[in-house]
Amino acid sequence: MCADTTNTPDYRSTVFLPETEFPMRAGLPQREPEWLDRWARIGIYDRLRERGRAEGRAPFVLHDGPPYANGHLHIGHALNKILKDFIVRSQQMLGRDARYVPGWDCHGLPIEWKIEEQYRAKGLNKDDVDVVAFRQECRKFAEGWIDVQREEFKRLGVTGNWADPYLTMDYHAEAVIADEFMKFVMNGSLYQGSKPVMWSPVEKTALAEAEVEYHDHTSHTIWVKFPVVAAGDALFTRTRTDVVIWTTTPWTIPQNRAISFGPEIGYGLYEIIGRPADSTATIGQRLILADKLAEAVFTQAKLSGPDFVRRLCDVAAGDLAAMVCAHPFRGVEGGAGEWDFDVPLLPGDHVTDDAGTGFVHTAPSHGDDDYQMGLKFGLPMTYNVEPDGSYRADLPLFGGQAILTPEGKEGPANVSVIKQLAYTGALFAKGKLKHSYPHSWRSKAPLIYRNTPQWFVAIDRVLEDGMSTHGETIRQRALNSINQLVEWTPVTGRNRLHSMIEARPDWVLSRQRAWGVPLTCFVKKGARPTDADYLLRNGEVNARIKAAFEAEGADVWYVEGFKERVLGGIVDPAGYDQVFDVLDVWFDSGSTHAFVLRDRADGAADGIADLYLEGTDQHRGWFHSSMLQACGTKGRAPYRGVLTHGFTLDEKGMKMSKSLGNTVAPQEVIDEYGADILRLWVAQSDYTIDLRIGKEILKGVADSYRRLRNTLRFMLGNLAGFTDAERVDVAEMPELEQWVLHRLAELDGEVRAGYARYDFQGVFQKLFTFATTDLSAVYFDIRKDSLYCDAPGALRRRAARTVLDALFHRLTTWLAPILVFTMEDVWLSRFPGEGESVHLRDIPETPGAWLNPALAAKWERIRAVRRVVTGALEVQRTAKVIGASLEAAPVVHVDAATAALLEGVDFADLCITSDIAVVTVPAPEGAFALAEVEGVAVVFRAAEGAKCERCWQVLPDVGTHSHAGVCARCDEALG
Template identity: 65%
Template sequence: MCADTTETPDYKSTLNLPKTDFPMRAGLPKREPGWLDRWAKIGVYDRLREEAAAKKGTDAERKVFTLHDGPPYANGHLHIGHALNKTIKDIIVRSHQMMGFDARYIPGWDCHGLPIEWKIEEKYRQKGKNKDDVPINDFRAECRKFAQGWVDVQREEFKRIGVTGNWENPYLTMDFHAERVIAEDFMKFLMNGTLYQGSKPVMWSPVEKTALAEAEIEYHDHKSHTIWVPFKVVSGSEALKDARVVIWTTTPWTIPSNKAVAYNKGISYGLYRVATTEEESWTAPGDLYVLADTLAEDTLGKSRVTEFTRVSDVAASELEGAVCAHPFAGLDGADGFWDYEVPLIDGDHVTDDAGTGFVHTAPSHGADDYEAFVKRNWLDRMTHNVGEESEFLPHVPFFAGLQVFDRKGKEGKANNAVIAKLVEAGGIIARGRVTHSYPHSWRSKAPIIFRNTPQWFAAIDREIGDGKDTFGKTIRERALTAIDNVKWTPQSGRNRLYSMMESRPDWVLSRQRAWGVPLTCFTKVGALPTDADFLLRNEEINARIVEAIEAEGADAWYAEGAKERFLSGIVDPADYEQVFDILDVWFDSGSTHSFVLRDREDGSDDGIADVYMEGTDQHRGWFHSSLLQSCGTNGRAPYRNVVTHGMTLDEKGMKMSKSIGNTIVPEKVIQQYGADILRLWVAQTDYTSDQRIGPEILKGVADSYRRLRNTMRFMLGSLAEFSEDERVAPEDMPELERLVLHRLAELDHTVRKGYAAFDFQGVFQSVFNFATLDLSAFYFDIRKDALYCDGNTLQRRAARTVLDILYHRITTWLAPILIFTMEEVWLERYGDDDSSVHLTDFPDTPADWLNEPLAAKWEGVRKARRVVTAALEIQRQEKVIGASLEAGPVVHVRDEAVLAALKSLPFDDICITSSVQLSGDPIPAEAFRLPEIEGIGVVFEPAEGEKCQRCWKVLPEVGQHKHEGVCGRCDEALSE
């Protein structure tokens, strides 16, 4: 070739470089609100419902899929747990919609209950106002207004995260129809005989002055008094004459309500005589005490006994039938209040793990104590010594008016007063303090007490007799059977709820508050709770009540003259008393399936939800109460699937706390990164366990997002001006393209299976790995040359066809997770006014794209490629070459099948080299190898020829064509 002094033309403008306006920087915080406005304007959620309705009754009918929203409480801004919860729900709904369902989502709120009532009371206190001086319906109106305000705030915060749903018409437990249904479902318990009034110990908040459910309790460390109290044996075995049975308790305030002492037949007991004591001791030489053998030494040591002897065994037969005296028996000024017998009773709940081997039994202040008295039919021995503010009532000698806990949840004077009186009566041998886990109200954070009060219960072991006996005759039987007809994610949720349901007591339905749905029932004046006519059961009266609530809300129950309005003309109102307790708010939320799934047009077809999804704490909360309520009213569970997420912790695995300063606020994350990053964090985590979040974790999530965004940007740029005329049928494509289609077919199965199983981590990880490893680092890397430099070749058209196929699948597969970004990707190609990726389904993927033999062949090809690229990387690091296109390596392959496979392909293009020599000769000693890939060695050789000024391949043919300084392929492309 003759020397030429003219410069080589600049061919860059002739390349098919990517063209797109899709920016590298997402700018999500500023741009996401615009997409939200757009979706609202074009009505995406409503259009999907309309399209589904139009297909009803046709071959294209979409099956209804309903995720029933567990209602958050309308009280305060969202925390990170809310964001996790609502995002998981949104991904479930969106993915099922795109898999061909009519996926509906009705957001809802829990609006009644103590936290809201508490806020209004606080406002009153600040103004020096007394709640009890305010007409009850005026007070309820303020509670309603407060709840509505927070519903409006939270609705906008949930929408900002991108949650789709019927936001214009959510469900609220304070809506009149909802209140009517809650009352109606309560009256089903009234009419089927499971409702009863009982007097038993319940968890009681002295601060909030109401009974609490287990779901309203949390446990915190609490420092309690501990006392060892001897009960003198006054009758029984001769061996116990002059002996005293010692109990240990952490609740001294319950001693005035003691009615028995419990022992266990399986524990070894002994009679111990004190020999010597320290100078200061509440014991004396010669004292006789009955103690569990394993605990005797510890107990006597705490009593400052220095020497003692074990006198004899004490058999269970000697304890049986023995009677003690109360420590306060015979005290001056007590007027005989405690001069009653204290029997020794056998109880399985007694252990010798701690204490003395004997348990002080106050049936009005402990569940085990109460059950021991129920077993013996001793309920007439219950005490009513403690009031609603944890104060001793006026009839209790010495202690009247003293509180266990004050109005702020601090320790009152009751414990110390009881201990002082025990010291005075010679009724204590030791005392101390212990820090232990103690129940607190999760709202006020104050400690609670167990207190005997009249409450309303649903009996869970009483036969219902409503004919809905498929799963059992009682609520418990139905619930336990129904649990095994539900699918649990994770399965451990089933075991947790089952064990709770097996052992739970009757359901306490009543609360002594004002803001909620009342227990719409009446009791007969003068009748006892055990009398058959104690409760008024009348369908005509029930109908009047629910009709009034439907029109006026539950306030109708509190209106002046309500009793006469509901009863007159049917029964004499003077014969009945109206109940004014309100229902446990868990009954409210447990009833939501009735007024949402059953009653709404956009509910479910059969009144059963496809999915309930909440945090693991809801096994004792919403999952639990919904199951109880539905089994009591419908005889079955209200859900087919229950999905549970764990709790959100900080980066170190610590519980989030404002005082520690480790909380992550969703609003702040969205302001910094955008909602899509928050949603991606949810998708990347294993939500079935406790998950972590923090600044470093979010940085990692943002990095994953950037890598994925680059992949989508490359696709968009390479698809510029793609037309259907270019499309190549799969059977006409090169092997590399057919391999990608095979992987897509595999991935389609993975994605659909993952979304159906609520495994978003599995879905995202599979798609992300495919996008970054199979595509960006492999397929795109190889095909850039053809996409940029080829003319209208089959290879380039096939690659563009595959890119279009990839685009539609990846964009839709990730749309339920990255709702904003995938909409942006979609609009970059389909930017008309009405278009949205969220109006589409996942594309069907032909089964014949699967090609296992081809995949097996390419597994060997990719291994060989890895050895080549690793060998060239060393040459690049040593600056022998600047780019892989400067190489023309010799590749030695031992396996004949792999060698044949490589020879059947343009292996130089696959390795991104200008040439490659394939050899079956023995691998030279100097060849580069990878230890994990046997039978392949690479000997580096530079590519021969000149560098093409357009595609940069080094080839002998460069300069021999019409266009100056290019290879044949580029010359042909330029000629086009």
């Protein structure tokens, strides 16, 4: 019998629908700046530092790798700073005093180059301007961009001591950088040497490896004959015999001083017995080549095949070692005797038969391998190339010719050398080769190896500093630090830096520029760099320099009379020259541990950071220079942990480029979606590899955010008015609530462990799955009926709201390091006080007693059975047999063990049906089943009775109670 609902009251106002001011639409681009202003107003960062001191929290110091202050942020900056913020915030909420002092690199070529560009645009020459005035322009330029970048970083939601960042151009920083440099003066590792270094003719300075980029470049290639003039066996001198070399730098031929061969390589003597009509080869001439490469060489010279060449015999390493060649320009007209010297053949381990001829033309002034050969065998150095990349003016035949022009284009030197080789008959073949070639990171122009006097730190010299705990040399200390003192994330970073440190040459510190900290040292007039008293090593002089820099900045070094000021009364100023090179900017940033970690109150007590975090390129940059610098002045690495992240690519995996139009600017993402979406993109990505970003990827991120936001909004809405008086003890709760608390306890351990190992992708994936699957799709879906329709005092409803409160405090704090703005919005929606902020909270302790593995195992099976039921109902819904699951009362066929699990569980409530029958009889043919859930089958049955006008369940008792048209549960709730 159906109830008469003709005059049924409207019960909508009696249902406890969610109440919250937390909006469905986030409006992040408009609202995020309001939270930033609020955080600044209530001083969150400072309050956390005060709390850390008051509570005696263990410090956690992430030391900021300084970006250059010379332009707007790109997406790589955003990735880097957001990752740092994840760590600082999560460590704080895990109970540490997490300090973060942002900093900027202010000296160096990138900024100086910008000022030079401005000068060139006005037709001015930098060299005509007073150096102090020029440096002040560089300082002003950096100051302007620091202000811009600071606001852009803050807009990303990055917390830190933005009011007092560190700047490498602050007077104290410049004083400390100079002081750190002078420690190398005093410990005996600094020396002036003349060796080949990467040189930019455009910028007229040496470059560090970290300042070098590699791009495709087309080079001339030549095969050059060096005539043998003396040999142990007359076989090689009776008939003209040539050793053939191959090079991609023809301009280095005038600087040749030897030929290197591989002692383990097989060589042969070859004779030209014929030639095609268009060949200039000399029949009867003999050539020595590596056997493996001979065919390719003759092919290049158009002499391939048995009609043109025959092999006469082996040439042993001993034969080669006994040979002497002439330079191909010996006796050349106009050569003025410049090249009238012998060219020895020398064994070299660096020679291979992978390409070329098996012989390496050796110019000690223009390559590291060549230089090492020069040191080993006493070869002379040459000084033929000027700072602007041209030959010295008095070099015969080629004087004044440019290798590279001031614009970075190829000059005439290469072609002139090739023509002269052809004129002398030494050119055997020529061609062009497209290959990866070093370029300046700033001017983008090609580089050359150039011999020039520079200042170096010897990394294998025993240091005179008494700090031998981790080794006596810089290299030993660095390798021991890498292996024993530093934790690497990912671990591959350890191998990369180790191999670089293990194989690196001495550190070139000097740059021939103006904007930077000068090499604060003096050299004795008339002394040679190898003399023991060449460098002035005086602690009193050093102290005066440091004090002057502290008071007046590094500009004072360039003020007339400064030498007399600091040397007077200690040594005779007239007896010393002042050095005016500036320090490699990597020495600046490598020294930051001293003036940030060591000297600041918010630094680290022992001057060692818990973590350095930068991109993978910094294994040869900041990680590397910091390691070398600190090992020379502290005796160990300045960090306990190093984390590296990949680069940012477009959606197709291509490198971003303005010319390709595939860049993604952080501000564009913020304007469209908000900074939290950018932060969520970082959290969803595996930062240990290169990360992709683009419109479609960001749409997917925004969709994930929307789903998570809906979960949070449901939670907030159903907590309206919750008080401690409603709380229910765990033991009194239904098993479903106990299962949710178990999941919270599980997640608490996983989240803490994930944050501790910087696994943000893992943390977010776990939380997102929990929120959207365990909560939204299961728990909230099931408990929605109870929350909306149960009486306020009903145990089931009170238990659900108690669990929601536990969820609120954990989800907001677990997610706060990632979604800084959204979690603040969630928190303030419930606790709107002026001094309130989720970022002033720690992740709450979660009782271990909530863990209940046995219950979890039971509910894993219950959820599997539920999946079969919901699958069966979906079939009926798709067939339009029912519109909602509450119209069903299915029969569930299970085994006895499963039936026992379901005893005492309101399975109809779990399946959101009005009734359900659990039976252990075999299922009839055609019953719905899922292959992955064994022993469960479902037969659809419609629910019997009428639809409750309040809760919409279909029950037999509807209409039989004091309130019209409702079920017993709703009648009780209505009172």
